[in-house]
Amino acid sequence: MGAGELIIIxxxxxxxxxxxxxxxxxxxxxxxxxxxxxxxxxxxxxMGALTGFCITFITRNPYLGVLAALVxxxxxxxLHGVITIGLRGNQxxxxxxxxMLGSGFSGFLGKSxxxxxxxxxxxxxxxxxxxxxxxxxxxxxxxxxxYLSYILIIISWYFLxxxxxxxxxxxxxxxPAAADTQGIxxxxxxxxxxxxxxxxxxxxxxxxxxxxxxxxIENMTAGRGWIALAIVIFGGWNxxxxxxxxxxxxxxxxxxxxxxxxxxxxSATLLKTFPYLITILVLVISSSxxxxxxxxxxxxxxxxxxxxxxx
Numbered sequence: 001m002g003a004g005e006l007i008i009i010x011x012x013x014x015x016x017x018x019x020x021x022x023x024x025x026x027x028x029x030x031x032x033x034x035x036x037x038x039x040x041x042x043x044x045x046x047m048g049a050l051t052g053f054c055i056t057f058i059t060r061n062p063y064l065g066v067l068a069a070l071v072x073x074x075x076x077x078x079l080h081g082v083i084t085i086g087l088r089g090n091q092x093x094x095x096x097x098x099x100m101l102g103s104g105f106s107g108f109l110g111k112s113x114x115x116x117x118x119x120x121x122x123x124x125x126x127x128x129x130x131x132x133x134x135x136x137x138x139x140x141x142x143x144x145x146x147y148l149s150y151i152l153i154i155i156s157w158y159f160l161x162x163x164x165x166x167x168x169x170x171x172x173x174x175x176p177a178a179a180d181t182q183g184i185x186x187x188x189x190x191x192x193x194x195x196x197x198x199x200x201x202x203x204x205x206x207x208x209x210x211x212x213x214x215x216x217i218e219n220m221t222a223g224r225g226w227i228a229l230a231i232v233i234f235g236g237w238n239x240x241x242x243x244x245x246x247x248x249x250x251x252x253x254x255x256x257x258x259x260x261x262x263x264x265x266x267s268a269t270l271l272k273t274f275p276y277l278i279t280i281l282v283l284v285i286s287s288s289x290x291x292x293x294x295x296x297x298x299x300x301x302x303x304x305x306x307x308x309x310x311x
Contacts, residue, residue, distance in 0.1 A: 004134070010254055011138045015146060016212065018250025020045070020204040020221075022149040024228035025235070025242045026156045027200025031077075033160065033237060034193040035173040035300040036084055039095025041201050042225030043102020044076045048205030050106040050113075053216045057118040062210050065120075066145075069206030070199045076102065077198015081191045088304040103219065113216040120214035121145055143211045145203075152200075156239040169193060173298030176305040186305055201225070230280075236296055 024041050031038050038044075048069035056065030076098060083094040121143035130140040139150075160166040169189060171179040176186045208220050227249055235242025 008134065008137050010251065012141065013254030014247050014251035015139065016142060016250070017253045018246040018248075019146050019149045020207045020212065020224055021228050021231060021246035021249060022153060022243060023204035023207060024201045024225060025231045025246055026152055026239050027073075027197035027204070028228060028232045029160075029197075029235070029237055029239050029242060030156070030169070030193045030200075031197030032232060032301055033169050033173045033298055034190045035176060035298055035303060035305070036081075036190055036194050037091045037095060037302045038077070038080050038098070038194060038197060039092060039229065040076065040080055040098025040102065040225075041204075041228055042221055042223070043099040043106075044073050044198055044201040045102075045205035045208070045221045045225050046106040046219070047076060047102045048073045048202030049209040049220055050110045050205075050216060051202070052206030053110075053113065053118060053209040056120065056210055057113070057116065060119055062120050065210055066203065066206050069202040071202070073202020073205070074195050074199040076202070077195040078191075080198065081194040084304070085187060085190050085194065088306060091302050091304075099225065107218050110216050110218060114218055115215065117215045118210070120210035145207050145211050153239055153243050160239065170298070173300055176300050176303075180307060187307070190305075201228075204228070233297075237298065 024045060028038060028041060051072035052062075052065040052069035054065075055068040056062045059065070080094055080098050083089040083097075084091045123141060124144050124147070126140040126147070130136040132140070158166075160170065168179070168184055171182075172184065172186050172189045179189075180186050204224070205221065208224075209216055213220065228246075231242050231245035231249070234245040
């Protein structure tokens, strides 16, 4: 195998492994831009994975499975919204509770489906684009959900920084009181984006059970929800920069699997920790004094808001 072919395989694998992180990262970026932290991504992804798998297994229609996963994620996002926006509960505690709820509930309901396979999304080669030398095999020989992630990256970035609705969203996350004085319904905006973020996290889970594995495995997210949270910070709440972090994790994950496949003497358990260790390292570097000033976290992130409290 030549070096060029190896690079194609590794980058293609990085894209496949990074796609669920793209969905979760974009969803959490939108949520945090509205000023709400949702640490429940792991649980939401698991519920999305299980719901998508079950509906697909019953109907034999993966598109209905994806729709069901979106609804499941949106409902869990709405629950987080009620706790943190409606009741003004602690966002960290609420997110952790949501993560444990999703992990426990999916494990309980999915016991009878462990190891069961179902139909899902197979490779869909894009005509003409897949024939581009070098780039074609890397980017245009994937399944439909991967192509959807490409579109989502561009649309979310453009929406955040080049549209009036994106400006409204960012203003709510920066200074909700000032946004309120301009006639913006802060509570409604926060609800909308915490629900949207939950829906995209549910889609991330569906990708794992319907495209990446096409089967249900208990705790199949394997910490990806927590990594997506770190990628949001690494990307500076910018979906275009966050994409680099998602594919970085995917590449490291693909690399360690490749090392296991060729029979390296390094412990497989140690190799499996590589993606998480690198993610922690990247997070530490991105939070250091050298880069911290460029991250620009939303000023009102994690702070509850109620209209009667504005000055």
